[in-house]
Amino acid sequence: MSTMAFLKRSPWILHYDASSCNGCDIEVLACLTPLYDVERFGIINTGNPKHADILMITGGINEQNREVVRNIYEQMPEPKVVVAIGVCAASGGIFRECYNIVGGVDKVIPVDVYVPGCAARPEMIIDGVVKALAILEERREKMTGAAQTKESARQAAGEST
C-alpha cells in the first residue's frame, strides 16, 4: 500500500555492547562524529529498543547477557534487523574459547548482516547499515503485504457471509 518507504530514510539504531573489548564500540561511536556523521542518513542512536529499527551488537554473547540480548530484541517493534559488528559478534572471535562465551550473536537471535573486522572500521559499519536497510525495506514490504492480504481476506470473508 504505502510505497513511501520512510523506513530506510530514518533508521534508528540501538547499540548493545555484548562483551566487546570496546574496540568496535569506539568505532560505532566514531560513526556519529563529524567525520562520518551518520545523521546525514537520518540515523539516530536511540538507546531504547522500543524506538529502534536496527539492533547493532558488538562483541560475543556471554552466559550473563544472552537473556538480555533476546529481551531487547523482542522489545523492538517490527520490522527490525540485527547487525553484528566485528568478528567477536560474528563468531566469538578471539574470545570464543573462553569459559563464559556462548559464541556469536546468531547463537541467540537471528542476525541479518555481519560486519567483519577487528575492530570493524567505521566505513564498514556504515556499509553494513546500508545493507541492513535493504533487508529492512524488504521486511516492511512483506509486513504491509501480509497485512494487506489479511485485510483483503477478512473483507472477502465478510462479503461471503
Added chain:
Amino acid sequence: MTWTWLIGAVLFLILAPIAGGLIAGIDRKITARMQGRVGPPLLQPFYDVGKLFEKERAVVTTAQNFYVLAYLIFIAVSGALFFAGGDLLLVIFAFTLAHVFLVLGAYAVHSPYSHIGAERELIQLMAYEPMIILAAVGLYMVTNSFYVADIAVTTVPAILYLPGVFLGFATILTIKLRKSPFDISTSHHAHQEIVKGITTEFSGSTLAQVEIAHWYENVFLLGFIFLFFAWNPVIGIIAVVVTYLAEIFVDNVTARVRWQAALKSGWLAAVLGIANLAILSYMMLGGV
C-alpha cells in the same frame, strides 16, 4: 458574526505540523552545523514520523494509545484556540490539560523509566507554569486584553514594557522546547540516564503522535513569543527567529541539569517576571 477566527484555527491545524516539522528540521541542521557536522536532510523529521507510522503496532498497554491521542488532540485544540485569537489563559490551561494526558500515558504503562520521566515532566510543568501565567498577565497589563486577537493587533511595543517577563519566558521556553539544560524528562538527543524518559514505552504511531504534538506545541510557543513584538510584525518575526536560534545555541552549549535546578530556574524566572510586573504596575499607578 465574523468567521476570521475560524480561519486562524483551521490554518493552524493544517499548517502547524508542516511548519513545526520544518522548524525541527532546521533545528537539527543548525545543531549539526554547530557541531561541525553536515546533519540530516531538512525533511528528516517528516521521514522519522512517516517511518514511525510504518512500524508495527506494539504497546505495553492499550490505554497508552488513549492518553497519547488525547494529548495530541488537546495540544492541537489549544493551539488552534490560540491562533483563533482566544483567551490566553484558557489556552494555557488547555495546554496543561494536554500535558497531564501525556504524563498519564507514561504512568499508565507502569514502567520504571517512564515513571521517572513522568515525575520529571510534572516537575517541569510545575517549574514553568507560574511564568507562563505571568506572561499572559503581563501581556494583559500592556494591552488590556487576554484575547490573543486583541494582543496581536496592539500598537503598543509590549517588549519594551515587559523585558523581564520576556527573559523569564525565554527561560521556561527552554523547558517547553525540551532543550538542554532542561531536557530532564525526555530529550531529542541520543541517550539519557533514564533511557528516553517519558516516551520510553511509546513506539510506532504512538511515538509519532507525541512528535506531531510537539510540533504543534512549538509553533504555539513561537506564536507566544511573537505576541511580545506584535506591534511590528517584521520585528516580531525577526525576534522569533533570533529567540529560537538562541535556544538552539543554549541547547548546544549547556549540559543537562538536575530537576532541582530546573525547578529553581523556572521559579526564579517567574520572580523576574513578577519584579517586572510590579515595576510596571507602579508606573501605571503613577501615570494615572
Added chain:
Amino acid sequence: MQTLLFLILFPILVACLLLFVKRTALRYAVVALSALAIGGASIYLLIRYAFEGAVYFAAPSEAVGLAMVAIEMGLALFIIYMGAKFRNYLAIVLAVIQAALVVYLETTFSGNLHAVNNLFIDQFSIIMALIIGLIGSLIAVYAVRYMETYHHHHPEVRDRQRMFFFVIFAFLAAMFGLVFSNNLMWLFFFWEVTTISSFLLIGYSETEEATRNAFRALVMNLLGGVAFVVALVFLAATETTSGGVDLARVLASGETAVVLIPAVLIGFAGITKAALMPFSSWLLGAMVAPTPVSALLHSSTMVKAGVYILVRFSPVFAGTFAGFSVGLVGAVTFVVASAIAISQSDAKSVLAYSTIANLGLIAACAGVGTYMLVWAAILLIIFHAVAKALLFLGTGAIEHRTGSRNIEDMEGLIVRMPRMAVMMFIGIAGMFLAPFGMLISKWAAIEAFVQVPFGLVFIAILAYGSAVTVFFWAKWMGKLVAVTRNRERVEKGFFEEPWAPLYIITGLVIAAVALFPVISSALIEPYVLGIYGATARLGEANVAIMLLMMALLLILPVSFLLFKRTARHLPAYMGGRTATPDLHFAGSLGLTREAQTRNYYLNEYFGEAKLFRPGAAVCIVLILASWILAGVAL
C-alpha cells in the same frame, strides 16, 4: 417560608428519630427517605425562589430567641463538663468567656437585638442549601453502610451510631439554619451548633488522639465564636449606624468604617471555621474521624460555613485594606497548603490540604471582594463541594476494600477497582483540570485580580499555587491509571448500596461542569448583580469552548474502540532484564527482585515541617494586620 422551616426542622426531627433506631437496615431506610425529602425540598427551594431575588421572612422571634439562648447556655455547660472531664481547661475558659459575653449582650443590649426579618433566602442561600441538601444528605446515606463496615473493621470502637446519626442530622439542620438566617443572633446560634457537632463527630472513636483532635477543633472554633460574639456586641452597641444584628441592614449600611470592625471579627470566625492558616491543624486532625465525617466537614458543611460568612461580608471588605489583608490570609494559605500537599502520601491528608488551599482561595476572593471575585468565589464553593465529597467518599470506599488509604497503595486501581478509579479520576480532574470547575474559578480569579490595585500580589501567589496544585493532583492520578499486570480485581463484593451516592455525586461533578453556564446565569450572576450592580460572566465564546472541551473529553474514551486489539503487547523496558509483567526480575546472586515505582514527595522542599510554621506565622501577622487596619479605618 414553610420550605425554609422544613429544611431546618425536619433534619432535627429525623435526628431525634434516629436516636431510637438500632438496626442498620431500618436506619438505612430512614436516612435514605429523609435524604430524599431533604434533597427534594432543597430542589423545590431552587424552583420556588431562584427567580425572586432576596426574600425576607419575619418568622417568630421572641420565644425562639429565648430558646436559642437557653440552648447556647446548655451547650456551654456541656463544653465545661467535657472540658473538665478531659482536663482541657482552655476550652472551659473560652466557653465561659463566650457564655458571659452572650449574657452581657442579652442583658445590656436587649433592645437592640431585633431583626425585622429573622429568615431570608436569596440565590446564594439557595446554592448553599442545594449543597447541603444534596451532598450532605448523600453523604449521610453513604455513612449508614460505611459505619456498619467501620465497626466491623474496628471492633475496639464503642458503637455509638445512634448518637452519630443524631449529630449528623443536627449538623445538617444547623447548616440550613446558618444559611437562611438574617438575624445574626440566629446565625451565631447555628454557628455554635456546628462547632459542637463537629467536636462530637471528630471525637467519635474515643481514642486519645481523636479526643485530642476534637478538643483542638473545639478550641479553635470557640476562639472564632468569641470573636463572633464580640462582633455582635459591637453591632448591638452601634445599632443605629451599623444596623444591629440584622444581616441585610448591616450589609446595606453605608458606614463601611463602622461595619468593618464587626466584619473583620466575623471574618476571623470564618477563618477559624474555614481552617485557614494558622487554624488549619484542626481540619487536619479531623481526619481521625470516620471518612463520612471528613467528607461532610470538607465538602458541604462546617468549612463551607466559614467561607459562606466571608463571602456574605465581602461587599464590606471590598476596597478596604482590612479586607485586602483578610484576602491575603487566604492567598497565603492557598499557596502554602498546596505546596505541603505535595509532600503528603496519605490520601486523606492530601485531600485535607487541598481543602484548606481551596478555602484559602475562596477567602482570597471574598476578602478582596470585587464583583468578579465574588462570582468566582461562589463558583469555587460549588465545584469544590461536589468534587471533594466524591473524593472523600471514594477514598473511604477504597480504604475499606484495599485496607489502605495511602496513595502509593492505590497504584493500579484502574485494574483492581475500575469503576472506583474512574470516579476518583473524575473527582481529581474536577479539582484542577480545564474544563472542570475549579479551574474556571481560578481563571476568573486571575482575570479579576488583574483589575484590582495591588492585585499582582494575588496573581503571583495564584500562579505558584496553581503550579504546585497540578503537581500533586497529577501524580495521584498517575498512580490510579497505572496499568499493573497480574493484580486481582477486588471491586466486587464491596457492599452494594454506597455505590449509589458515589454514582450520583460523580454525576453531579459532571453536571456542574455541563450546567455551569446555567448555574452562573440563573443563580450567581443575579446575586452578584443584586449586590454590586454589576456582574461577571465568562464570554459566550469561552463557555462554548469549555463545553466543547468537555464534550471532547467525554467522547475520547470511545477511541478505545479504534485501537487494534491485535497490537503486540510488549513488557515494560527494564534495561534489558527479563521481567515478569508485575516487574519482578532476576537480580544478582540469583535472587528475584521487584522493581517498584514511587511518586516524588519532594519533602526537602515542600515538607510539612518546613512550610507550616512560616505560613502560619505570616497568616497570624496578616490577621492582626486586618484588625489594626479595621481599627485605623474607624
